[in-house]
Structures are given as structure tokens and as C-alpha cells.
Amino acid sequence: MRYVIITPVRDEEKYIEATVESVCFQTARPTEWVIVDDGSSDLTGEIADRYAAQHSWIHVIHRENRGFRKSGGGVMEAFYDGYNSLECKDWDFIVKLDGDLSFAPDYFEKCFEYFRRDTELGIGGGEIRHDIAGQMKAEENPRFHVRGATKIYKRGCWEAIGGLWPAPGWDTIDEVKANMLGWRTYAFTDLHLFHHRFTGSEEGLFRDRVKHGVACYVSGYHPLFVAASCVLRLTQKPRVTGSIGIMYGFLKAHVTRPSRLDDRSYFAYIRGQQLRRLCGMPTIWR
Numbered sequence: 394m395r396y397v398i399i400t401p402v403r404d405e406e407k408y409i410e411a412t413v414e415s416v417c418f419q420t421a422r423p424t425e426w427v428i429v430d431d432g433s434s435d436l437t438g439e440i441a442d443r444y445a446a447q448h449s450w451i452h453v454i455h456r457e458n459r460g461f462r463k464s465g466g467g468v469m470e471a472f473y474d475g476y477n478s479l480e481c482k483d484w485d486f487i488v489k490l491d492g493d494l495s496f497a498p499d500y501f502e503k504c505f506e507y508f509r510r511d512t513e514l515g516i517g518g519g520e521i522r523h524d525i526a527g528q529m530k531a532e533e534n535p536r537f538h539v540r541g542a543t544k545i546y547k548r549g550c551w552e553a554i555g556g557l558w559p560a561p562g563w564d565t566i567d568e569v570k571a572n573m574l575g576w577r578t579y580a581f582t583d584l585h586l587f588h589h590r591f592t593g594s595e596e597g598l599f600r601d602r603v604k605h606g607v608a609c610y611v612s613g614y615h616p617l618f619v620a621a622s623c624v625l626r627l628t629q630k631p632r633v634t635g636s637i638g639i640m641y642g643f644l645k646a647h648v649t650r651p652s653r654l655d656d657r658s659y660f661a662y663i664r665g666q667q668l669r670r671l672c673g674m675p676t677i678w679r
Contacts, residue, residue: 394421394485394486394505395424395481395483395484395485395486396421396423396424396484396485396486396487396488396501396505396545397423397424397425397426397427397479397481397484397486397487397488398416398423398425398426398427398487398488398489398490399426399427399429399472399475399476399479399487399488399489399490400412400426400427400428400429400475400489400490400491400492401429401431401468401471401472401475401491401492402428402429402430402431402433402437402441402491402492403430403431403432403433403437403467403471404433404434404435404437405433405435405437405492405493406433406435406436406437406440407493407589408492408493408494408589408590409437409440409441409492409493410440411493411494411495411589412490412491412492412493412494412495413428413440413441413444413451415494415495415496415497415498415500416490417444417448418498419498419499419500419501419502420498420499420501420502421499421501421502421505422450423450423488423501424450424481424484425450425452425479425480425481425484426450426451426452427452427453427454427475427476427478427479428441428445428451428452428453428454428475428492429453429454429456429471429472429474429475430453430454430455430456431456431467431468431470431471432456432457432458432459433458434458437492438453438455441453452478452480454474454475454478456470456471456474469557469558469559469560469563470559472489472557473557473559476556484548485547485548486505486508486545486546486547486548487545487546487548487551488501488543488544488545488546489541489543489544489546489557490542490543490544491541491542491543491588493542493588493589493590494521494542494543494586494587494588494589495586495587495589496519496584496585496586496587497584497585500519500584500586503581503584504517504518504519504545504581504584507581508545508547511577513575513576513577514547514576514577514578514579515546515547515549515550515551515553515554515571515576515577515578516539516544516545516546516547516550516567516568516571516576516578517539517544517545517578517579517580517581518539518540518543518544518545518580518581519543519580519581519584519585519586520532520540520580520581520582520583520584520585520586521540521542521543521585521586521588522585522586522587522588523587523588524587529585529587531582531585534580535677535678535679536579536677536678536679537568537569537572537578537579537677537678538564538565538568538578538580539564539568539578539579539580540564540580541563541564542586542588543586544564544567546567547576550571550574550576553570553571553574553576554567554570554571554574555570558611558654560611560651560652560653561604561607561608561611561651562607562608562609562610562611562612562653565608565612566611566612566654566659569612569659569662569663569666569677570659572662572677573658573659573662573663598631598634598635598638599631599634599635599638600638601638602631602634602635602636602637602638602639602642603638603639603641603642603645604642605638605639605642606619606638606639606640606641606642606643606644606645606646607642607643607645607646607651608642609622609639609642609643609646610642610643610646610647610651610653611646611651611652611653612653612663613653613654613659613660613663613664614643614663614664614667615663615664615667615668616643617667617668617671618664618667618668618670618671619639619640619643620640621671622639623636623639623640624636626639666678
């Protein structure tokens with residue numbers, strides 16, 4: 394079972410050591426791990442270099458600091474710099490892993506047991522958890538969704554979907570395409586990763602919601618589904634600002650027209666699934 398990891402990081406000096414230690418102590422160690430320092434202005438790159446000097450299977454790439462955090466697309470640019478530098482070409486699985494996670498030593502070993510048992514499983518990964526008022530709580534996500542912070546791709550599925558879309562929405566497009574092509578995608582709810590900060594907190598929650606709205610446009614979401622999601626968001630914190638942020642981002646994208654897939658079958662599939670969900674019919678969402 395040969396697997397490789399690519400970890401784009403930017404200003405993660407507070408958390409990256411916990412992630413590196415988690416990987417180094419795995420019972421099933423990766424064949425190769427590329428850490429891509431995406432222009433950090435703190436000690437992230439130095440910490441990664443120190444571990445790379447101790448382990449021959451860890452490599453570090455340093456990208457020039459662009460001066461700002463480029464949502465979605467920046468992560469994918471860094472990811473593909475790491476992907477193109479891989480020395481191992483005959484991997485069975487490729488992992489996109491964030492640099493602010495902690496997890497058990499047998500995490501990857503148990504993840505691959507899922508792939509062994511389910512030959513149709515194309516994308517999987519553990520469940521992200523946060524410490525909220527002293528209690529570990531999981532992020533709520535659709536049934537088919539695996540958080541972008543920890544994704545494992547089986548090679549056959551990776552090649553079928555053509556890799557990752559280099560823009561916001563990439564972590565939905567990959568799964569929808571995989572399901573459309575007959576693969577299964579889901580999170581492993583009994584395997585937990587501790588996320589040291591809330592998703593999107595580095596940019597602020599409102600900006601993160603705006604980014605999510607843009608990603609909905611890029612991913613081809615049906616307007617009715619987005620509207621229903623905004624109504625549902627009113628039951629979650631931040632209630633009003635979260636809903637407004639998503640709708641603003643979605644409408645803004647209709648004006649600015651960021652590039653998205655030119656694939657009619659994909660758009661027909663995702664919108665059909667979302668309309669089925671709104672009608673209470675079986676769908677990949679639930």
C-alpha cells in the first residue's frame with residue numbers, strides 16, 4: 394500500500410509540528426511526503442526543513458510570498474507544485490493533508506482498511522473535530538463529503554476525475570465527479586482528526602462564507618439549493634451574517650464570472666442531485 398502526502402502550508406508555525414509528529418509516528422508511513430511552504434512569513438518553512446533533514450522521505454518546497462492569502466486557488470497552486478515534484482510515481486493513494494491537524498498513530502492504517510473493504514471507494518478520510526467549550530464536536534457535512542483538510546484519493550479515482558480543479562470549489566467538484574463516474578466518497582466517522590483552528594478562521598468567518606458562496610457558483614450549484622442552504626444557515630452561528638455572506642458570494646460570482654468546469658454532464662448531475670434533495674428524494678447529499 395504505497396501512498397504519498399502533499400501538504401500546502403502558509404503561516405502554520407503554531408500547528409505544523411503537531412501534524413508532522415502525527416505523520417512521523419504512523420504505523421503505516423507514507424512513501425513520500427511533500428510539504429509546500431506557500432510563502433510563509435513565520436517559522437513554518439524552517440520547522441518543515443528541520444524535519445526534512447531528519448527524514449529522507451520528507452521533502453520541502455518553498456514558494457515565494459505573494460503577499461496575500463489566495464483562497465482556494467492558492468492552495469491548489471501550492472498543491473500542484475508538490476504534486477509535480479513527487480519522486481514516487483507508482484503510488485496507490487495520494488493524500489491532500491493540511492498542516493494544522495493532529496491524529497492517532499494508526500489513522501492511515503485504519504483509513505486504508507476502508508479502501509480494502511470497499512473497492513468502489515474512491516475518496517475518503519477521517520472526520521474533522523473541534524474543541525468547543527471543552528467538548529470534541531464534529532463538523533456537519535453532506536454524506537458524500539470529505540473535508541478538504543484530509544482527503545485520500547485512490548489512484549483509479551484520481552485519474553478518472555482528472556485530478557483537482559485549481560480554484561475554490563475543488564473539494565466539492567472532485568467528489569461530485571467521482572460519484573457521477575460510479576465511485577463512492579464518504580468520511581470515516583469513527584476516525585477523528587483534531588483541527589487546531591476552525592475552518593476559515595484565518596480569513597474571518599464572514600469572508601469564509603463569501604468564499605463558500607463563490608465556491609457554490611464555481612461548483613455549479615442550483616440557485617434554489619443555495620437559497621435553501623442560506624435559509625438553513627439561519628439556524629447556525631453566525632446566523633444572519635453567514636447566510637448573507639454565502640448569498641453575496643454566490644451572486645457576486647454571477648457578475649464576476651470566475652472560470653468553472655465546461656462540462657454539461659457534470660452540471661446536469663449536480664443540479665439534478667440537489668433538486669432531488671429539495672424534493673426529499675434519495676441523493677448523494679443525504
